Amino acid sequence: MGIVNVTPDSFSDGGRGAAEALAHAERLLDEGAEILDIGGESSRPGAPAVSLADELARVLPVLRGALTLGVPVSVDTCKPAVMRAALDLGADIVNDIRALQEPGALDLVAAHPRCGVCLMHMQGEPRSMQAAPQYVDVVAEVADFLWARAEACRTAGIAAARITLDPGIGFGKTVEQNFALLPGQRSLLALGYPVLAGWSRKSSVGAVTGRAVGERVHGSVAAALAAVQHGARIIRVHDVAATVDALAVWRAAGLFPTEA
Numbered sequence: 600m601g602i603v604n605v606t607p608d609s610f611s612d613g614g615r616g617a618a619e620a621l622a623h624a625e626r627l628l629d630e631g632a633e634i635l636d637i638g639g640e641s642s643r644p645g646a647p648a649v650s651l652a653d654e655l656a657r658v659l660p661v662l663r664g665a666l667t668l669g670v671p672v673s674v675d676t677c678k679p680a681v682m683r684a685a686l687d688l689g690a691d692i693v694n695d696i697r698a699l700q701e702p703g704a705l706d707l708v709a710a711h712p713r714c715g716v717c718l719m720h721m722q723g724e725p726r727s728m729q730a731a732p733q734y735v736d737v738v739a740e741v742a743d744f745l746w747a748r749a750e751a752c753r754t755a756g757i758a759a760a761r762i763t764l765d766p767g768i769g770f771g772k773t774v775e776q777n778f779a780l781l782p783g784q785r786s787l788l789a790l791g792y793p794v795l796a797g798w799s800r801k802s803s804v805g806a807v808t809g810r811a812v813g814e815r816v817h818g819s820v821a822a823a824l825a826a827v828q829h830g831a832r833i834i835r836v837h838d839v840a841a842t843v844d845a846l847a848v849w850r851a852a853g854l855f856p857t858e859a
Contacts, residue, residue: 600673602634602799604666605657606641606649617660624665631843635665636693636835638675642696642770655683662688673717679703686711696721696770698748709755717795718748722771727792737776740782741766746790763833765795769802777803780797781822786830797835798822820845828856 605620626752632813639657640649647777658674665672666689674685674691679701683692691714698704698718708716708796722732734740735858745764752762766780766786787794798804804818805811823834823842836842849855 600634600636600794600833601627601630601639601681601839602835602837603635603661604629604641605637605639617657617664620661621664624661624668627839628668630639630840634648634672634673634833634838635668635670636675636692636694637661637665638694638810640676640678651678651680661683661687661746663691667689671715674713674722679707680708682707686714691715694765695719696767698745699752701787705751705755709752709757713761715761715763716752716757717765718745718752719765719770720744720767721793722767732771732773732776734772734776737772737779738786741780741783742786745787748772749790750791759791762792763795764790764792765797768796768798774803774806777801778796781825781829784826784831789852790828793829793832795833796823796826796831798826799836799838816841824849828854830856 603620603624603625603647605617614691622653633705639654654676660677662672662674671691674682674690675694676682677695679748682704692742693708693714694717695704695717698717698720699708705778708714725776749762749764753759766784767785768777768780784794784796800812800815802823804815808815808818812816819838820841824845826834827846834842
């Protein structure tokens with residue numbers, strides 16, 4: 600899953616307008632991306648809220664173009680109105696950091712006949728989530744939350760085949776808690792849904808490598824390989840070419856998990 604940010608303030612690659620974002624999406628496909636994930640509101644720690652009008656103005660022009668490129672397109676949003684507009688245009692996936700908890704979001708996705716949904720775990724809110732994250736057992740608590748949200752989806756009529764789970768790396772977790780969630784992905788897989796992992800360029804990669812955001816390609820690729828080794832079926836990345844190449848070599852070496 601290639602990341603297409605249409606924001607002025609994303610932690611890694613903000614500042615793109617619609618034309619530049621669409622050109623970037625085309626580059627990601629050339630590099631081997633199989634899904635495009637388009638977002639118009641930064642969820643980095645400390646990020647301010649974005650108005651509905653601004654988010655729609657950022658996302659919809661890029662989405663219209665991306666939907667002509669022949670791959671599944673995901674909209675990264677927690678606003679039901681943005682979800683509705685994106686689905687009306689033909690978006691394939693709703694990727695929601697709030698796991699469809701906003702009023703109306705669950706019913707909206709349930710009413711759609713086919714779209715996929717990615718449910719993510721987050722402790723707290725983007726502006727304050729990294730202040731002091733606390734868990735007794737981070738793996739169990741993340742699994743319990745995602746199980747409850749998946750059950751809510753199933754009760755609302757969303758088929759299991761439409762649901763993917765995301766442990767929410769960096770969303771209200773310490774470095775140690777994030778890394779505990781790598782082997783902890785097995786607990787999520789035991790719930791019966793595929794797992795999406797998003798480690799790309801995040802602060803936990805920086806914490807163990809000592810690298811600034813723009814220098815985290817190698818660490819991010821290593822994290823992606825580790826996530827796949829622990830069962831992730833989708834990896835959300837900025838650096839598509841480097842990740843695709845690493846996975847190709849890993850597969851040729853016989854190290855690719857048989858279930859991935």
